[in-house]
Amino acid sequence: xxxxxxxxxxxxxxWVLEGDGNVTxxxxxxxxEQLGDVVFIELPEVGSxxxxxxxxxxxxxxxxxxxxxxxxxxxxxxxxxxxxNSPELINEDSYAxxxxxxxxxxxxxxxxxxxxxxxxxxxxx
Amino acid sequence: xxxxxxNKKTYLYDEHIKLKAKMVPFGGWIMxxxxxxxxxxxxxTREFAGLFDVSHMGExxxxxxxxxxxxxxxxxxxxxxxKEGCAMYCQLPNKEGGLIDDxxxxxxxxxxxxxxxxxxINASRIDVDIPFxxxxxxxxxxxxxxxxxxxxxxxLQGPNSKLIIKxxxxxxxxxxxxxxxxxxxxxxxxxxxxxxxxxxxxGFEIVFENKYAEELWNKILSYHKEYGxxxxxxxxxxxxxxxxxxxxxxxxxxxxxxxIESSLGFFVPKDKNEEYNGKSLIxxxxxxxxxxxxxxxxxxxxDRQIARNDYEVYIDGKxxxxxxxxxxxxxxxxxxxxxxxxxxxxxxxxxxxxxNPQESLGMNIQVMVRNKLCNAKLTKKPFVKKNYEK
Numbered sequence: 001x002x003x004x005x006x007x008x009x010x011x012x013x014x015w016v017l018e019g020d021g022n023v024t025x026x027x028x029x030x031x032x033e034q035l036g037d038v039v040f041i042e043l044p045e046v047g048s049x050x051x052x053x054x055x056x057x058x059x060x061x062x063x064x065x066x067x068x069x070x071x072x073x074x075x076x077x078x079x080x081x082x083x084x085n086s087p088e089l090i091n092e093d094s095y096a097x098x099x100x101x102x103x104x105x106x107x108x109x110x111x112x113x114x115x116x117x118x119x120x121x122x123x124x125x
Numbered sequence: 126x127x128x129x130x131x132n133k134k135t136y137l138y139d140e141h142i143k144l145k146a147k148m149v150p151f152g153g154w155i156m157x158x159x160x161x162x163x164x165x166x167x168x169x170t171r172e173f174a175g176l177f178d179v180s181h182m183g184e185x186x187x188x189x190x191x192x193x194x195x196x197x198x199x200x201x202x203x204x205x206x207x208k209e210g211c212a213m214y215c216q217l218p219n220k221e222g223g224l225i226d227d228x229x230x231x232x233x234x235x236x237x238x239x240x241x242x243x244x245x246i247n248a249s250r251i252d253v254d255i256p257f258x259x260x261x262x263x264x265x266x267x268x269x270x271x272x273x274x275x276x277x278x279x280x281l282q283g284p285n286s287k288l289i290i291k292x293x294x295x296x297x298x299x300x301x302x303x304x305x306x307x308x309x310x311x312x313x314x315x316x317x318x319x320x321x322x323x324x325x326x327x328g329f330e331i332v333f334e335n336k337y338a339e340e341l342w343n344k345i346l347s348y349h350k351e352y353g354x355x356x357x358x359x360x361x362x363x364x365x366x367x368x369x370x371x372x373x374x375x376x377x378x379x380x381x382x383x384x385i386e387s388s389l390g391f392f393v394p395k396d397k398n399e400e401y402n403g404k405s406l407i408x409x410x411x412x413x414x415x416x417x418x419x420x421x422x423x424x425x426x427x428d429r430q431i432a433r434n435d436y437e438v439y440i441d442g443k444x445x446x447x448x449x450x451x452x453x454x455x456x457x458x459x460x461x462x463x464x465x466x467x468x469x470x471x472x473x474x475x476x477x478x479x480x481n482p483q484e485s486l487g488m489n490i491q492v493m494v495r496n497k498l499c500n501a502k503l504t505k506k507p508f509v510k511k512n513y514e515k
Contacts, residue, residue, distance in 0.1 A: 036147070036360070037164045039453045040431055042495070058495060060431050062163040062453055063360050 001029060001093045008111055009120035010071040012053075015095070016114065023072060023107065026098040027059065030124050032090055035061040041087040043079040043099060050074065050102075052110050057099055059090070072110035074102040135180035136277050136338035144356055152249030154181040156359055163360035167455045170324055170365055173353025174283035176345050177362055181248035184276050184332065185258065186240035189267035196230065196242060197399040199261050201384060201407055202392065204242075209235040212304040212321055214392055216384045217246075217254065222403030222410075223380040224387065225257055226250040227372065229321060236308045236317070240270070243306070243317070245278075245330075247374045261402075277338040281345060282328030282365075284512065285352040289345060290318070290329060301329075303515045314341050320514075323362065325369025325507060327514040364452050367461060370423060370506030376434060376449045377421055377463050385410040388421040388506070419467045420479065421449065423506040424490060426460035428499040437493040438464045445471060448492060456509045462501075464490070 007015045013031035017024045032038065040060040050056045050070040057068040078101040083089060089097040104110065115123065132155040141148060146157035157178065159166065169175055187196065196204040200215040207213045209232050217226045231243040246254050251273050258269045281289060291297055293311040295318065301307040306319040314337045322328040333341065348354050363373070372378050378387050383406060385393060393411050409415035426432060432451035437444055451462030468476045478484040486505060491498040 034147075036159055037162050040429065042430075060453075062167075062364060062455070063158065065431065065433060 002095060003029075003117055004095055007095075007117055008071075008114035009117055010069070010114055011123070012069045012071075013124075014069060014071040015117075016071050016111065018104075018107065021103075022077060023074065023102045023104050024098045025071060025100050025102055027068065027090065027094050028120065029094050030121070032094045035059065035066065037062050038087045038090050041083045041090065041099070043083065044076050046076050046079060048076050049105075050076070052106075059087075068099065070102075071114060072102065072104050073106050074104040077101050077103050133181075135178055136335045137178045137180060137342055140339060140342055141178065141356075146356070146358060149359070151359055152181060152247070153252075154248055156181060157356070159358040159360045160356045163358070163364065164455045166355060166357040166361035167364050169353060169355045170283045170326060170357055170361065171456060172283070173355075174281060174285040174289060174328075175324070175357035175361070175365075176342070176354055177280040177282065177357050178277075178342070179280050179330070180277040180335075180338065182278050183246040183248060183251035183254065183271070183273040184278075185244040185246060185255070186238070186270040186272050187242040187244065187267060188240045188270070189265070191265035191267045192241040194399075195262055195265040195267040197397075198265075198401055199258065200230070201394070201397065201401055201404070202230075203394050203397045204230065204232075207232045209233075210301075210305050210307070212306055212319060216378075216389065216392070217257070218384070218401070218403035218407060219257075219380055220402050222383040222406035224374075224378045224382065224384060225380060226254050226374055227378055227389075228254075231306045231319065233306065233317075236306070238308070238317070245332075250374060275335070276332050277335045278333075279331045279341065279345070280322055280324075280328065281331065281354070282322045282324040282326045282357075283354075284327060285354065286326075286328040287514070289348045289352050289354060292348060292351075293344065303513050311341060312344055316341075323369075323371055324365040325371070325509060325511040325513075326365075327512055363450070364455055367450055367452055367463070368454050368456055368507065368509040369511055370508060372421075372463075373450060377465075382419065382421075382465070383407050383410055386417050386419050386421065416476075417468060417480070419446070419465055419469070421463055421465050422479075422485065422503045423508065424462055424464055424492075424501045425504050425508070426462075426492070426499065426501045428501070429460075430492070430494040430497075430499040431460045432462045432464075432492040432494065432499075432501065438466065439491040439493065439498060440466070440471070440475065440488070443470070445490070451492075454508060461508050462492075463506075464492075
């Protein structure tokens, strides 16, 4: 597993990576390891808008369902369709298996409270 | 939250930590929920063997002149038919017929322990069961002794279990048969060995003094290479019992629901003469002389969503009950569950259909998952065929 350079992580275990004005959003490896075997992922519809900290997706392990929070406000422009039929991909590499791509509406301000990966790791351990 | 301060540890706690188990609070205990992963552990138990620390379960000794009469007065089952060395799955109803617990009673009169009957009860119910059982015993010449702190308990489940027990010194034809108990030794450790379990597979439960816990646990796991045995946590214990159609106290069973309403009617005899707590309602429901107020059904999801405990259930667009347990079934690759349908809110014609297995099996229901009604169908239990060796 390769941790992408420049990702920012939230306290609720989502990561964001900016590129070309859009932002890719996923779940951290630490969060996925806590969940165990992932068996179901529900993703939002392309074109829908979410505010920062709003629930936009659900991930389910054998044991329980967990909500995933939007780390930044914006419009969903793409979802990782592969995860619908193969949710287990997220157990293999939660950085390759991103969840959604977002067109951010307030990126600078929304990312102020996010942490660099190393700081996030220190915080969760 | 410091879960370790609020909850008791079994004598195998350090072993679970060494195996890097994820520990969770459960029924007043801190227990392993998984080691390598729930699906792996589930499949290993179905294919080879799984070893479970079930030391949190409670154990009770019943002894005295009136042991039999006493038990007859507290369970719907006919303990007169429980022969020496045999086990019976029983329920412990309150005066209204709701269930205080479910339990396994062993007749151990032929075994050299200080009891006539040995009972295994749920960990989460020890503090309720013991005072209740003691209060009920006052009318009898009988002693109810809580032995829960004196014993550790392992469950070894799966088709290779008998081969591992053989390696530990008990030949196949010396092993207890289905739903019986034997006093024996496993690699020189004195144990009570029973052919019971909670997975739907052939297997054993092993009760012994706490001081042997670590030794026996590691001895059994040393057969991993030969027989594929792995440690299994509560996560897979739940999916295994759910597939086997077995109820869990606090989910399918509770103090407001009779055994008939929890679909345990099979275990309730029609012809037991003795009085027992809750008999008037339980027996009348069994004989169809009184209506069920609700009923437990098994279901399979048709849509992709997973139904979870407490999700609402709808029939014909109206709220009809709630999910008591739900999970993905690793064996079937489908999402399954149990739901309690409340008959008091339904039309008489729908209740009639639900009471008729020919009409209720295959009936469409919906489960509310995150504000969306998802399709499911009522089905038969068990979901996965039991592999008991009888």
